Amino acid sequence: MKKFITALIAVMIMAFSTVSAFAVSVDSPIATTEPETQATTIVPKPDDGNKSPKTGSGSDVITYLLIAASVIGCGVASVALVKTAKKN
Amino acid sequence: MSKEKKKTILIISIIVCAAIFLFAVGRLVIEQLGINLTGSTYNDTIESYAPDLTVGTTSENGVYVDEDETNATSSSNGKSNVVPAPPVDSKVDFKGLREQNPDVYSWIYIPDTNISLPVLQSSEDDNYYLDHDVYKNYSFPGAIYSQSMNKKDYSDRVTVLYGHNMRNGSMFANLHMFGDESFFNSHRYIYIYTPDRLLTYEVVSAHAYDDKHILNSYDFKKDDVFQKWLDLAQNPHSLYSNVRSGVKLDMNSKMLVLSTCLSSGDGRFLVQGVLIKDEKTK
Structure with missing residues (x-):
């Protein structure tokens, strides 16, 4: 049981971290990569699509x-749990 | 199945359901907080960088005196309802704004709406400001922006600005007010400030349109293509439309198209204006 709950919590943390709003970015205080010696060239990303940018207000239906x-x-499981407990 | 096993499964189910519930509610709360934060960010931006163009206030010298006075309408109480315009010398602090973000290049102001916002264009990604605010922070409402196909001096035949149709009425949601006939009739002008100019556009029409990418679909350098667009502006094939009669459009017209989404469906709602005045600001 303990193992299962631990695994569940781990899965939850992983799931939350995939959502940008929940993810926490931490800047490492130690440089782990060599600094770039040459200036990076910015490659413009033009909108060459045939659809106008989607400027809707977003949908929360799925949420x-x-x-x-x-x-x-939760309700169904709770009722079932109470019934099981009463039988005991 | 043993009772103990059944009990364990039920407890696990409750935990999973509770976790999903918390996740979904948390997502809603964070999304709403983000929208509210963006709203207050823009209010602060207006107060800091364009105090003369604060939403809902009018300048003392801001009454637009139009030559034919057709901007005035009579309200029900008999008083003249003149829609105020911003003063020519309204100071948008572009220097300060550009220190925050060099992509800011103009400011849009539409009287009697929430639309008093900086306009940006990213040189890296045409749709960067679809979901980034004026300070380059991720934000669902994003910013008002144009794409690199348009010059930043509004000299193109057709300039398109994009903004979200937010449910809380922010960004370009108030464009839909032009769908109301009485609002459309009493609000004729859109103002664009650049660092040294005030551009006044007269609203020609407001109408629903499909989701075609306007600048990628039409080559407005061709006169016949541009003429077709002008014809569309004056005679949109849409039931959800308002058109101002008597506005002259020709091959020298500079059109401003404000684009946002419709409240339902895949289409867009466009408010089209034509440049009628280009003034130097002090």
Whole structure:
């Protein structure tokens, strides 16, 4: 059980770190790579697509669905757990 | 299955569901905080670098005196409802802004809207400011920006500026106010400040359009292509549109297209203006 919870926490940390908003970037105080001797050339990235930039307000539908599903899942599992405990 | 095993599975399920719940709620909260932070960042930017163009305030000498006075409309209480314009000598502190970010090259101001914002263009990535604010921080609302196909002096036949249609009314969301006929009729002008000029554009039309990339799809150097665009500006094929009659457009016209997303669907909402005045600022 302990092993499982530890693994679960590890998976959660990894999942959160993939989301840029949750990821923490830490600058190393020690230089680990050789400094570049030549100035880097900036390569412009033109928009050569045939679609106009997407300037919508973003959709939170999936996030709300996840919240609803997790609440339902939590509720169902809790009820089942209580029933199991009562049988004992 | 043993009771103990069943119990363990149920506990695990509850933990997983709780973790998903926390993750989703956290995501929403962080997203909202980011949007609020960007909003206050832009308010601070206006107060610091363009105090004369603060949203919702009007300058004492800011009443636009138009030659034919058609900018004035009568409100229900009988008072003249003149839409104020910014003073010619409004000081946008471009020097200060450029110290923060050299990509800032102009400022857009539309009276009676939330739109009083710096305009940027990245030389590295045409869509960098789709999700980066004026200080180059990642932010979903991004900034108002043009792409490298457009010159920064607004000398192109068609200049396109992009901005998000934010649900909280920030960035270019207020462009949709031009979809309302009475607002459209009473608000004729869009103002662009550059470091040494004030450009006044008269709004020709506001209309829904498809998601075609305008500058990549049309070669406006060709007169016939440009003429077709002018025809579209004056006669958009859209039910969601307002058009001002009597505005003259010709081959010398300099068009400004403000582009944002529609509230639903894949289309865009365009507000098109034509340059009518180019003044030196003090």
